[in-house]
Amino acid sequence: MSEKAGFNLKLNKKPKIAMGKPKNYINREGTKPSFEKGGATGRKSNSNGRKFKGTDDGRRKRVDSDQLMSFKIDKNLEATQRKASSGKHLKMVSSDLNKGRKGNGKASPPLENVTNTGKATSRNPKNVSRSAKEVAENDSSKKHVNANARANSTKRLDHLPSPRKIVRAKKSLKLDSEVVDEKPKKKKRIRLDPYDTSNKRLDDGTAIDECKKDKKKDLEENAPMSKNAQFRGIQPSPSILSFVEDNLLGRRRTIEIQRAGYNTELSAPLDNIPFSTNPERERIEENIFRNKLEFFAAAKVSSSFPAPDIPEIAFAGRSNVGKSSLLNALTRQWGVVRTSDKPGHTQSINFFKLGSKFCMVDLPGYGFAYAKEEVKEAWEDLVKEYVSTRIGLKRVCLLIDTKWGMKPRDNELIDLMERSQTKYQIVLTKTDTVFPIDVARRAMQIEESLNAKRSLVQPVMLVSSKSGAGIRSLRTVLSKIARFAKL
Numbered sequence: 001m002s003e004k005a006g007f008n009l010k011l012n013k014k015p016k017i018a019m020g021k022p023k024n025y026i027n028r029e030g031t032k033p034s035f036e037k038g039g040a041t042g043r044k045s046n047s048n049g050r051k052f053k054g055t056d057d058g059r060r061k062r063v064d065s066d067q068l069m070s071f072k073i074d075k076n077l078e079a080t081q082r083k084a085s086s087g088k089h090l091k092m093v094s095s096d097l098n099k100g101r102k103g104n105g106k107a108s109p110p111l112e113n114v115t116n117t118g119k120a121t122s123r124n125p126k127n128v129s130r131s132a133k134e135v136a137e138n139d140s141s142k143k144h145v146n147a148n149a150r151a152n153s154t155k156r157l158d159h160l161p162s163p164r165k166i167v168r169a170k171k172s173l174k175l176d177s178e179v180v181d182e183k184p185k186k187k188k189r190i191r192l193d194p195y196d197t198s199n200k201r202l203d204d205g206t207a208i209d210e211c212k213k214d215k216k217k218d219l220e221e222n223a224p225m226s227k228n229a230q231f232r233g234i235q236p237s238p239s240i241l242s243f244v245e246d247n248l249l250g251r252r253r254t255i256e257i258q259r260a261g262y263n264t265e266l267s268a269p270l271d272n273i274p275f276s277t278n279p280e281r282e283r284i285e286e287n288i289f290r291n292k293l294e295f296f297a298a299a300k301v302s303s304s305f306p307a308p309d310i311p312e313i314a315f316a317g318r319s320n321v322g323k324s325s326l327l328n329a330l331t332r333q334w335g336v337v338r339t340s341d342k343p344g345h346t347q348s349i350n351f352f353k354l355g356s357k358f359c360m361v362d363l364p365g366y367g368f369a370y371a372k373e374e375v376k377e378a379w380e381d382l383v384k385e386y387v388s389t390r391i392g393l394k395r396v397c398l399l400i401d402t403k404w405g406m407k408p409r410d411n412e413l414i415d416l417m418e419r420s421q422t423k424y425q426i427v428l429t430k431t432d433t434v435f436p437i438d439v440a441r442r443a444m445q446i447e448e449s450l451n452a453k454r455s456l457v458q459p460v461m462l463v464s465s466k467s468g469a470g471i472r473s474l475r476t477v478l479s480k481i482a483r484f485a486k487l
């Protein structure tokens, strides 16, 4: 076999298909595919010789059958393309081609023609004529190609196609191979650009999410911290922390209190002497608080106040903060001052003598209480009048619930006491209801917030009437007032 023939065979890739061509196979110019005339069945009668020009009948018949064969193949290709099937269909095409060759005993077009025609017909039947023209143009070369194919067995190539034709043939072969090769390929994955916000799908999904994230971040950064978050951010000083730990302030387990040497059988166990061998409660260290607590006056209006002949210490604060309970805890005389879990229990200013030289005053609470608004307002006015005008009032213990901290009404009273230059001291109550760290935080918070107050007496006292924590310390502070107070 000559070199050129070999080259043509390379172009055809499947020389076997071309090999089956009969000797008298001629490709025609201007022939129309039979399906344009409504015949897609491959009937012999379908090929109407009269409509083909420049060919004799015999040839026409052969051409028709060829065309029919080509169309048959085209149809197969169409189906192949529609089903998007791969090499399987290509095999079918080849087998059909072979079938046609075997069955008819006639020439079948070479693979390149078949695929070319298939490609053309699959999109536009008009392309068939163009393809036929191409076929005609390449007539001679294809003749030789076919002849080459035949020459595989017997003959050698007579003349070679021009280089231009070879290129064209190569191109067509490429296109054909592309058509054939593209089918088995998997669908191309569409890669979405995450930064392309013009993409609707991105807008619906990732892009919006990112926007939301950014907005959320901005809001988080710019939004003011919640009160709770601010409170959690407080770093108590080491001195406050150690005070809290030393006095077992805050919520503690019974075992912890027992290990510290306190008798948990007693009420307010921490208000005792640790590791005492005495099974009973030790005596109160401050003499003044050993006195009997005696109720001696109650006032709902200022005119009912008793004569101010002894120093007084008053206990003010919101309703239910633990004022009455603290009086009992300080004197260890439970039941003398009535307490209740119902806010607003104390409805008048109650005066209690502790011995002959000292008086403790239980004030009605302000803020939320189970009472009518006008009644509560009357209590509040009474309390304000008492703390701002009372002669003999040496100190106001302003009780704040450790859990809730200071409220606007507390600040109102502070402002009033500041104006009236009444000495006041903050007492944090119910410390047993929160964690030790929160006791320290609250103390720190209040100390810092009231730093500039002139009438405020430091330090902030931390107590629990229930556990007895901090009661002894408060007693020490108050007994000094009672001892040195003069009218």
Ligand SMILES: Nc1nc2c(ncn2[C@@H]2O[C@H](COP(=O)(O)OP(=O)(O)OP(=O)(O)O)[C@@H](O)[C@H]2O)c(=O)[nH]1
Pocket (backbone or CB within 6 Å): 317, 318, 319, 320, 321, 322, 323, 324, 325, 326, 338, 339, 340, 341, 342, 343, 344, 345, 346, 347, 363, 364, 365, 366, 429, 430, 431, 432, 433, 463, 464, 465, 466, 467
């Ligand atoms: N856990 C705990 N509960 C307490 C403490 N002190 C008081 N209580 C409870 O709090 C509730 C209210 O106590 P009170 O002493 O009546 O409070 P108050 O401030 O006098 O209330 P008003 O008279 O209504 O203004 C009662 O149920 C007490 O048992 C404490 O230190 N710890």
Ligand SMILES: [Mg+2]
Pocket (backbone or CB within 6 Å): 323, 324, 325, 338, 339, 340, 345, 346, 362
């Ligand atoms: Mg009370």
